[in-house]
Each structure stands twice: as C-alpha cells, then as structure tokens.
Amino acid sequence: MILRTFVALALAALAAGACAPANAALPTNIGIRIHYSRFDQTKIEVPMGVPVTFTLVNDDPIEHEWLIGDEAFHARHRTGTEAVHGDRPNEVSLPPFATKTTTLTFDKPGALTFICHFPQHEAYGMVGVVMVTPG
C-alpha cells in the first residue's frame, strides 16, 4: 500500500518536472495523499491560467472525496444529496484505496478550499487551501 502510494506520488512529481509551468516557480502537477482521513498537503500554491493536474491517492479503507471551490460551492455540498461525483473535474469521488487524477485551470486569483464532505470528515480536518497566483 505504501509502495503504491509512493509510486503514484513519484509519478506525479516526475510529471511535474517534465511539464514546466508558465510560472516555473509553481507546480502544475500536484500529488495529494489521504491517509487516516487527512490530506498530506493542506496549503498549495498553483499558477493561474494553466492546467494543473492533481493526483489524488486515497490510502484509506473508507471512501473520501475531494471537492474544490469557493465558500458558496462548499455551502451547497455541505447539505447536498449527490452520493458520488465524477462528471466535474473539481468534484472527485475516491473509493477506498483509489487513485484518481483531475486537471483544472484556474482563471481567477485567490484562495479556494478543498474539502471532503462526507459526514464528519470536514470537522475531522479534511480541509485544505489552494492559492491561485497570477503567473
């Protein structure tokens, strides 16, 4: 399990090196690991206006989700009724031990949060911030 995680994250890191972003100081390939219901990265800075690929690794035997957006977006999801996500790149469902990638292009600077909205998961600490910075 740990090996699989490292391989997935290493591939994400290699991809990051291979694809130089417009703003070379900021990564466009980011690996996020979920272990014991916690994101291993909770503060991430990304460039605006270029595709950013997130590799999401769920190391847990339980389901999680990775939903990124503004406060209004999260307010909707806190009371939402959709069990599984998958049609939108900013809404990723992660079954147990699953690895998924999603690519987003952020068109506005500022902070967005990513949260797992399964019951109790946000309160448990499954929250992170993506800071979008002009290139």
Add this chain to the structure above:
Amino acid sequence: MRRFLAVLAAVVAALIGTTQPAAACAGLIGPNGAVNLLRTSTFAGYHDGVEHYVTAFKFAGGSGQFGSLIPLPGIPSSVEKGGDWTLQRLIRETTPAKEAVFFRSVGAPLAADAQVILQVRIDALDITVLKGGGAEVGRWATDHGFRLPPAAPEVLDFYAARSPIFLAAVFDADAAKARGQRIGDGTPVHITIPTANPWVPLRILALGKNGEDRIDADVYLLTDQRPALLPYPFANGMRLDHSAPATVSLLTDLRSDKGMDWIPQSGWLTKVAIEASASQLTYDLAVDVKGASPSRVAAGLEAPASAPAPSKPNADTVALVGIALAALGAIVLLRRSQTVSA
C-alpha cells in the same frame, strides 16, 4: 438510584433523540451524521483461560441496518444468544439501594479481504467475526455497505496491531420489527473467547465523537481473584466504582442465567465506570487477573513490538478479563442509505 436514574435518562433521551435502530452499547451515527450514545453496560468474565463477554443490542425503532465493528482479543469459540438477566443483575449488584442494605444484613457475604472466521444470526442481529489488518477489515466493512467514521482507519490499525480479530454486528431493524420486537427490547449476545491477552478497548468509544462529546459506560469484570488494572491510578474519566469479592447470591443468580453455568463458585467483581470526554479516552483498560502487571501495550500506552498474531487458548497464561467491550466500544458503522453532498 442516582445512577439508575442517569441510565434511565440516557436511554430515554436516546430513544427520543433518534428513531433509528441502535446497538445499545455502542455509539450510533444517525443519517445526519449526529452521534447518539446510550450508556453502555457490558460484562467480561474470565475463568479457566476463557473470556466470556455479554452485551446487548437494543432496538430503538426506525428501519434499515446499523451496526458496530468491534476489536476482539482473540478468535471466539462461540457467539450465541446471551442470558436474559445477567446485565441487569450486575447493575443491581453495584447500584446502591435500600434493598441491598437490607439483604446484606440478612447474611449474604460481602464480598483485504478480511478472512471471515464465523457468521451467526441471533434474532435480528447478524454477526460476523473477521480476521485481518485495519485496511482489510475496513475494506470489508465498506464493501458490505457501511460507512465508517473518519477516524476509523487509524483506530482500526491501532487495534489490528494488537489483535487482528474483529466482530461486526449488524442490527436489522426491519427484521426486528417483523419479529415483533418493541422499542427498547434488547438482544443479549454472549461471546466466548479463549485468550491470553487481557485488554478492554476504551479508546474506541471515542470513535466518531467530537472531543468534547461525553462517553458514559460501565464495565463489569468478574475474575477469579482481585485483578490488577492499567492505567492506574484511575484518571481521565475512568473511575473504580466497585471492587470486592463477588457475593454468593450474585454468582448464583448469574450461574442460573442461560449459558452462564461456567460462573465459578467464587470470584472478584470489579466495576469500572467511564464518564469521560472523547478527548480523554486515549487509553484502553489492561487487566492482569492474577494481580501482577498488566500490559502497557494492551493499555494502549505503548506500541506493539512486532506484528500481532491472534491469541491462542492457553489456560496457563495470565488471563484476561478484557474483551473488546463489544458493545461498549465498537466502531460505528452505518449503512450507506443516505447521500452526502451535492
């Protein structure tokens, strides 16, 4: 009486607070994610190298399926319907009451797949004993339609490192209703576990709770002699309520209940009360029935030195009184009947 009223109030509050079926001695997560906890009463007795654990799952109305995942110190040799009055008799034994004083004066002596090991149905309760690591058992639970609290992966690993045996109990409320069970009816379960590793998981009681949430539980231990307990001295919400030779009348009454003929002629009764916040419960209760040195690993105070192996029967080994406090502890599971986000 104050304790009885407290228990009664907790039960009433829980019944009012939820219309869901409940494992009476376990935490319960409702469809909205809220946790309702009934005060738990469980009995763990140890004699001749065998742990006997009795708990009850109560029907609290509603429909659907709820359940608990419980770490065990070893592989059970049997899981069967428990007796009818064991828990009630223990509560009466240690609850101060005028009648007790009167009777005492009359002359009663003071005193990955996870491997499925066993499956049994008891009334409306489906019980599965599993062997596996935290990831395997967690995946089994997820594959069987349950959602565990976010702390479950870490807690499962914590317990699997000590014993890779878990008991999954699923209460089928629809089946309970079909059987004519009424709200408040309990299904007693008697788990027999040959084991040499004493431990009573308490940390698991905090699973699914916020740090300030209250956890109330009563643990009754019956051992051949006065046991040594760890952590000691008691603190952080754990209190010793009773420690004395078991009365002849108690032993006689317990022995007359279904499946309780193993009760010895003499023994030591200990009652440990848990009245703690979830953040206080960072420990388990280790027991040495010979009164020597309980294991710091079993108490959760130290990590195991190496990968665990299931306990094997060994009557010569220092015994255990702990069992995973099945109903007491119990990782709470919830059938995935509701959706979670928009």
